[in-house]
Amino acid sequence: MILLDGKSAAEAMKKDIAREVIRWCKESGRRPHLAAILVGEDPASLTYVRNKENDCRQVGMDSSVYRLSSTISQEGLFECIRTINEDKDIDGLIVQLPLPDHLDEQEIIEAIDPAKDVDGFHPVNVGKMVLGLPSFVSATPAGIIDLLAFYRIPTTGKECVIVGRSNIVGRPLANLLSRKGSGGDCTVTLCHSRTTDLAKVCRRADILVAALGQPHFLKANMIKEGAVVIDVGITRIADKSTKSGFRLAGDVDFEEVAPRCSYITPVPGGVGPMTRVSLLKNTLQAALKRNQ
Numbered sequence: 001m002i003l004l005d006g007k008s009a010a011e012a013m014k015k016d017i018a019r020e021v022i023r024w025c026k027e028s029g030r031r032p033h034l035a036a037i038l039v040g041e042d043p044a045s046l047t048y049v050r051n052k053e054n055d056c057r058q059v060g061m062d063s064s065v066y067r068l069s070s071t072i073s074q075e076g077l078f079e080c081i082r083t084i085n086e087d088k089d090i091d092g093l094i095v096q097l098p099l100p101d102h103l104d105e106q107e108i109i110e111a112i113d114p115a116k117d118v119d120g121f122h123p124v125n126v127g128k129m130v131l132g133l134p135s136f137v138s139a140t141p142a143g144i145i146d147l148l149a150f151y152r153i154p155t156t157g158k159e160c161v162i163v164g165r166s167n168i169v170g171r172p173l174a175n176l177l178s179r180k181g182s183g184g185d186c187t188v189t190l191c192h193s194r195t196t197d198l199a200k201v202c203r204r205a206d207i208l209v210a211a212l213g214q215p216h217f218l219k220a221n222m223i224k225e226g227a228v229v230i231d232v233g234i235t236r237i238a239d240k241s242t243k244s245g246f247r248l249a250g251d252v253d254f255e256e257v258a259p260r261c262s263y264i265t266p267v268p269g270g271v272g273p274m275t276r277v278s279l280l281k282n283t284l285q286a287a288l289k290r291n292q
């Protein structure tokens, strides 16, 4: 079994991005700039945004965080997005999700300028991605594709089963893995909570992706011998023995499943770092496009 080390892969990719950023800065006279809107004080969201700022710094990009109260109105949030959309010095914009319940997430995503939508959630980018046109691809599915490519794991003709059909992970990933050409050409089955006999479907998979948000859900009896297993799940579990008071758990029962796999991602240190590096790639792409 080989561990798919997303941390090392992401570090290698960041070096390439940093080189490209230097080249772009010389040409444009400024640095690519990622803006993040953070609504409220959700601890996980605070950590994610802080990590994104650090990542930007590491590759020589600028970043800024717009911190808004958890009671902000929909119109107030629109106003902030409009300001950033119009700011010529900002290349990429993300709104950290989830948002408080009183805000309409879909409407907020649709307010972002598609040319700055580096999360790839805007319907324009989703539509282009589905049609195979150049677009921002959402960070987690793009990171998974890059991780498979980094380890030269073949996808052509492989049976791929994805558990979880969310708009940010499962659904776009199903699209990317089934598209024609390099990194695609899989036969994809997309599963969800209504799938009949999930274990039987999972056992068909040469490449199995768990993205359901249920800690340790995938057990050894759901895995074909020699499968590649990608664990997207991140759930915070209370743990008094750690400094932070919690630990991160994936959707795969790693101890049980790892011995049956050819490759498997750890949690943390697998898909997470690849997601973050995809956001940097998209921000650089946004900056490059604005200079064309």
Ligand code: NAP
Pocket: 140, 163, 164, 165, 166, 167, 168, 169, 170, 191, 192, 193, 194, 195, 198, 211, 212, 213, 214, 232, 233, 234, 235, 271, 272, 275, 276
């Ligand atoms: P989500 O929007 O909650 O969707 C979960 C999906 O899993 C749904 O399609 C749901 O089915 C399905 N599901 C739930 N329980 C199931 C079960 N018992 N059997 C089969 N399918 C089941 O989740 P998400 O936003 O995609 O996130 C999934 C996990 O990935 C979470 O732990 C999240 O924190 C993590 N995540 C990690 C990264 C990263 O960078 N590593 C990025 C994004 C998300 P229905 O549609 O039928 O309800």
